[in-house]
Amino acid sequence: MLGGGRITNLNWLELFPDRIKSMLLELPPEYLGRVEEVRIREGRPLEVNESGGHRFVTGQGLLTMEKDKAYRPGRDDCRRILDLISNHSLYTLEEELRKGFITVPGGHRIGLAGRTVLSNGRVEHIRDISGFNVRIAREVQGAANDILPFLYDEKERRMKHTLILSPPQHGKTTLLRDLTRQISSGSLGSSPVKHAGMKVGVIDERSEIAGSLHGVPSFDVGPRTDVMDACPKAEGMMMMLRSMSPDVLIVDEIGREEDAEAVTEALHAGISVIASAHGSGPEELHSRPAMQKLMDNRMFEMYVLLQRSSGRTTFRLMDRQLRVLQLRVKGETHHA
Amino acid sequence: MLKLIGAVLILLSGTLAGFHQASRFAARPRQIRELILAMQRLETEISYGFTPLPEAFRKMSDQLGEPLKHIFKSAAGHMASGGGITAQESIQRSLHENWKRTAMKTPERDILHQLSFTLGTSDRQDQIKHIALAAQQLKHEEVVARDEQAKYEKISRSLGLLIGALIVILIF
Structure with missing residues (x-):
């Protein structure tokens, strides 16, 4: 179970x-306190999202499902938001x-939609921005408490190579962030075992894990963590390997061929990799060529599957051979 | 005796008013020149420094003299105040508050007012174009202001004295 931690x-x-x-x-x-997204679209209803679904907001600040009653942000509102952000x-x-x-600041991310300007066939710029998706970053300290003990290899005193799988919006990034913080500071979540803390390298391509602003993390990512901000994942992993000598590499949403190669490289160098990927399960992942190779070579020692229903996030663990682990926690047996 | 003192006072204030008017004619082209230089600095900050507008304005105000300093300083202050005020509003508010202290006239004010609509709201190339356009317009105003200075600076100085004298003559 995730959550129950401190929300800042x-x-x-x-x-x-x-x-x-x-x-x-x-x-x-x-x-x-639960809102995850605020969506503003010019001339269309103001929308808020939380895990339970979406609602519109009226001009008086009431929640409604009827789109006709909702407040519709105008051109002036959009111009102001763009100016402020x-x-x-x-x-x-x-x-x-x-x-x-x-x-x-605060690590929040704002997605933008509008008319793109192309240059040599690539997107150069967005203009006439009329859609904003404010994704509110939540730092849930303790989100990794229940998972972390399973990811630590006590005999070899290192983290296991782990792949975290979940559909979008199910708390992957929140989990990765808390894993980073705890591994770096030497705690093992709910387990009483402590270690000295490891050097953690985070490749934060979309500035989501650390929420860096001017290169400095907005979130608590632990005392021994280096963040490579806004860096392409594959390149960032190689840079970290060469220059920062991490014990653990943390990387969000791998999936391309070069990502898989970089992960393999890191694993061979003896560095633990904790990565996340989009997908509801290993079967789906297996259909992607780059990931298929990683799975067939049994690169990951542990798979974590996140699932969220009615606001609570639960997880399942699978080992290298994709066998579901039966775990005994706090006196009760359940699929962890 | 009292009449004489009154006459001297009138002459003196007429002369002072004339000198004041003359100094405004002299100050206007100087301030416009300073504003043009400030625009060029802003262009550099935006195109090479990627400096955010509030910081760029603060830097400009540090290098400018009175009374232009205040226009940019208070605009930067409004932007950083965090009260949900846009760049455009900050600049316009600052112009409203500080313009009276300058010797410049409405055309220059209109140029800055016009610029406030675009500052900070587009990509670099576009920003640079708008700033260059504003600088170009200011240069035009500078020429006009210099012409006026040449024409009216001396005249207004003597005119002050003459009007003073006229009033004295009329009273006597």
């Missing part, structure tokens, strides 16, 4: 212009606009 970072409301901010502040506080300086975000999202 409620500063995301500052991203919105006064009018929308006051509507959001009218929402019930406990709902506001870019620190009044859109020209400083050329790289971000090419990628389609902005990371703001």
